[in-house]
Every structure is written in C-alpha cells, then in structure tokens.
Amino acid sequence: xxxxxxxxxxxxxxxxxxxxxxxxxxxxxxxxxxxxxxxxxxxxxxxxxxxxxxxxxxxxxxxxxxxxxxxxxxxxxxxxxxxxxxxxxxxxxxxxxxxxxxxxxxxxxxxxxxxxxxxxxxxxxxxxxxxxxxxxxxxxxxxxxxxxxxxxxxxxxxxxxxxxxxxxxxxxxxxxxxx
Numbered sequence: 001x002x003x004x005x006x007x008x009x010x011x012x013x014x015x016x017x018x019x020x021x022x023x024x025x026x027x028x029x030x031x032x033x034x035x036x037x038x039x040x041x042x043x044x045x046x047x048x049x050x051x052x053x054x055x056x057x058x059x060x061x062x063x064x065x066x067x068x069x070x071x072x073x074x075x076x077x078x079x080x081x082x083x084x085x086x087x088x089x090x091x092x093x094x095x096x097x098x099x100x101x102x103x104x105x106x107x108x109x110x111x112x113x114x115x116x117x118x119x120x121x122x123x124x125x126x127x128x129x130x131x132x133x134x135x136x137x138x139x140x141x142x143x144x145x146x147x148x149x150x151x152x153x154x155x156x157x158x159x160x161x162x163x164x165x166x167x168x169x170x171x172x173x174x175x176x177x178x179x
Contacts, residue, residue, distance in 0.1 A: 003032075004096040004173045005088070006166065007110035009130035011144070015118030016156075018058040020138065021098045022065035023163050028170065032069040032091040033062040036080075036101030043075040043083045045090070058100070068094055073104070080107045096170060102130045111173050112136070112166065115151075117144050135169070138162055 006024065010017040018035075025031055035058050046052065052059040052070050062070045069091055075083045084099075084107050091097050099108055106129055113133045119140035123131070134151045137143050143153045154162035 002177060003092060003094050004112070004170055004177075005108060005110040006096065006098045006170070007105035007108060007113045007130075007133075008098060008100045008116065009102040009105045009113065009127065009134070010116040011118050011123045011127050011131075013124065015116045016138070017100050017116050018061050020114055020116055020159075020162075021100050022061050023159065024098060024166055025062065025065040025067045027163060027167055028096060029066075030068055030095035031098065032071070032094045032096075033067045033098045033100065034071045034073055034084075034087050034091070034104065035059050035062060036073045036075070036084075036099065036104035038077060038101075038103060039074045040076060043079050044073070045083060045087050046072040046074070047090070062098075062100075067098075073101075077103045080104060084108055095174075102126050105130050105133065109133070112169050114138065114162075114166065136162060136166065 008017045008021050053063055059070050059072050071087045073087050112135050114136045115131045115134035117139045131146055137147050137151045137153050
C-alpha cells in the first residue's frame, strides 16, 4: 500500500506551515515528514538526527511532534522532480508522509493539499499555484480571494476543527487504498 501524502504549502515563509504539520503529526502514528528548502546549486537529502534536531530548525519541530522519520530535502527547484521521489522512497514503509514546501507540493501533487495563507495579503512567487491545488485553506482574518470554491476553509481560530477534517480525509484515503 502506498502511503498517503499530505502537502502543506503557504503564502509566504512564516505563514504557519510547520505549525500545521506538527499539529497533524501529533495525531497520526507511523507518519514521516519531508521539509523542503530551496537552494541555488546543490541537492541533498538529510536524515541525520544531529542535523535535524538543531534548535530553531523546523525539522526539530517535526521530530518533536512524534514524526516517525524526518527528511530535509535541499535542492534547486529544477532538480526537485529527481530528488523528491528519492526522499519519498525512503519513507515508503510509513503510513503517510507530510511534505512541507510549495515547490515540493507542486511536484508531488499530494493526496491532500493544505494551504496556509497567514495574515499578509501578498504571496511569495509560485504560492498562487499551490493555493489553486488546495483542498483546505487556513486563513487569519479572511481566505484569499483566489481560494478555489471546492476548498474547505478554516480560520486559525478553528484550527482544531481543521486538523479533525484532515484526519477524516486521511482515513478516507487509507480506506480507498485498502489500508
């Protein structure tokens, strides 16, 4: 059985992607996480716990949220189609995988896509595309104007309801795949 993949994207750095990933991981057993960071010239997939657990790193927060395994993928966007499948294969034995990062979400096309819009009006480059893919949009005061009609909307005030909804989608996806 293939693992369920949840993609978490956002309007800008600091919108709350890692916070949402940790809240979901706290509720799911046997799941892993992939944190993507764009680099200019090199590719790497790191599973070294000493590196991942450094204070102040998002990867530490993912580990602390009870993720079974965490990988940190660093790569230019142009190389993601080659390196992301390698990272996913390393976590293929798990129940599911959370992938954090807009470019990674665009490449993988996860089963479930969560978009975190935060409180700023402007989006970083490419964020509109992942918003268009979103099954769920989390917003501060109001959802972005470009939010697709089919997307379920949750304010930060109702984030626990959002996490419940994500868990329900995961259970449906697992049932559909025979898990």
